[in-house]
Amino acid sequence: MVIVRVSGRCYNITAMVSLFTEVKKTRPARFFGEAVAWITRWTTRLRPSQAVRCRRCGRDLFHAPKYRQARICDFCGYNFPLSARARIQALADSATFVEFTPARRAIRPPRTFYLRPGYRASRQREAIVVGTAQIAQQAVVIAAFDFRVFGGSMSVAVGEAMARSFEHAARQQLPLVAIIASGGVRIQEGLSALLQMAKTVVAAQEFQRAHRPFIAVLTNPTTGGVYASFASLADILLAEPGALIGFAGPRIAQVATGLTLPAGSHTAESALQNGMLDAIVPREELRERIAKLLALASPPSPSLPSSPILSNCTATDCSAMIRPSWVDWHDSRISRLL
Numbered sequence: 634m635v636i637v638r639v640s641g642r643c644y645n646i647t648a649m650v651s652l653f654t655e656v657k658k659t660r661p662a663r664f665f666g667e668a669v670a671w672i673t674r675w676t677t678r679l680r681p682s683q684a685v686r687c688r689r690c691g692r693d694l695f696h697a698p699k700y701r702q703a704r705i706c707d708f709c710g711y712n713f714p715l716s717a718r719a720r721i722q723a724l725a726d727s728a729t730f731v732e733f734t735p736a737r738r739a740i741r742p743p744r745t746f747y748l749r750p751g752y753r754a755s756r757q758r759e760a761i762v763v764g765t766a767q768i769a770q771q772a773v774v775i776a777a778f779d780f781r782v783f784g785g786s787m788s789v790a791v792g793e794a795m796a797r798s799f800e801h802a803a804r805q806q807l808p809l810v811a812i813i814a815s816g817g818v819r820i821q822e823g824l825s826a827l828l829q830m831a832k833t834v835v836a837a838q839e840f841q842r843a844h845r846p847f848i849a850v851l852t853n854p855t856t857g858g859v860y861a862s863f864a865s866l867a868d869i870l871l872a873e874p875g876a877l878i879g880f881a882g883p884r885i886a887q888v889a890t891g892l893t894l895p896a897g898s899h900t901a902e903s904a905l906q907n908g909m910l911d912a913i914v915p916r917e918e919l920r921e922r923i924a925k926l927l928a929l930a931s932p933p934s935p936s937l938p939s940s941p942i943l944s945n946c947t948a949t950d951c952s953a954m955i956r957p958s959w960v961d962w963h964d965s966r967i968s969r970l971l
């Protein structure tokens with residue numbers, strides 16, 4: 634059997650040849666017409682990019698420059714989903730990304746998931762890619778979710794990768810930038826996946842002791858257990874315009890409460906109005922804005938007291954002596970920038 638993979642789709646050449654042969658034998662008069670129809674259908678599937686239309690306004694985006702550059706609709710501003718690696722490529726300096734995503738997948742999901750086109754196209758084993766990189770020549774740890782893999786859900790392996798990101802960033806004294814696109818915890822892994830909420834929250838709290846900034850970029854969608862755990866604990870919360878943000882989606886919230894929610898109740902704009910976000914940043918400005926925040930977050934640190942002083946003071950005194958509180962820094966400087 635000969636399988637050819639083109640643009641993420643698999644084509645069984647052997648089956649196609651046998652089908653052509655069968656058609657030629659049984660219906661020789663119509664063979665030419667059938668062959669033309671098959672070739673037309675096949676070549677159409679080989680060029681899906683020529684039929685790109687905006688999911689919101691329906692306009693043709695094949696020649697749209699903004700879409701080709703950043704996957705944004707030139708007409709209505711709709712943000713198309715991006716893969717984890719495309720996110721990292723858009724943010725990080727060229728050829729600076731070094732991946733350390735854990736290789737194993739802890740619990741195997743049902744085999745039917747492997748057959749889904751989005752999962753096959755992603756070529757990712759898990760819904761997260763983590764590693765170190767540089768953004769405008771500033772070293773960071775980057776963690777990017779890939780929504781095509783099981784809806785960006787947080788499995789045991791994803792939780793482990795996120796916890797290792799926090800630990801590595803704390804150990805190396807690096808800021809952490811997380812790009813979130815997730816539907817929540819992975820229900821197929823049950824309680825094990827649910828426990829990743831607690832695990833990542835503890836990792837985020839441990840990372841706070843390193844006094845390095847944690848920047849989260851909430852993209853469409855950021856919901857469920859990921860938003861309810863480490864994502865909302867970031868020091869700086871940014872979001873893309875129009876992103877769906879919330880613990881439960883608007884449909885589930887309406888069913889659960891029996892209330893009719895106002896339009897746009899679960900959007901980034903609504904979250905910003907209600908103080909749940911620091912800023913909404915357009916995708917094309919994201920790299921520049923994060924670079925500015927990282928530069929601000931790396932001021933010359935006050936000299937650390939020597940260890941005998943540390944050993945002789947209380948915990949409260951020590952925290953005041955070592956460095957100014959990150960919360961104070963956030964209130965005084967970030968508010969001016971954003």
Ligand SMILES: [Zn+2]
Nearest residue numbers: 687690706709
């Ligand atoms: Zn559009």
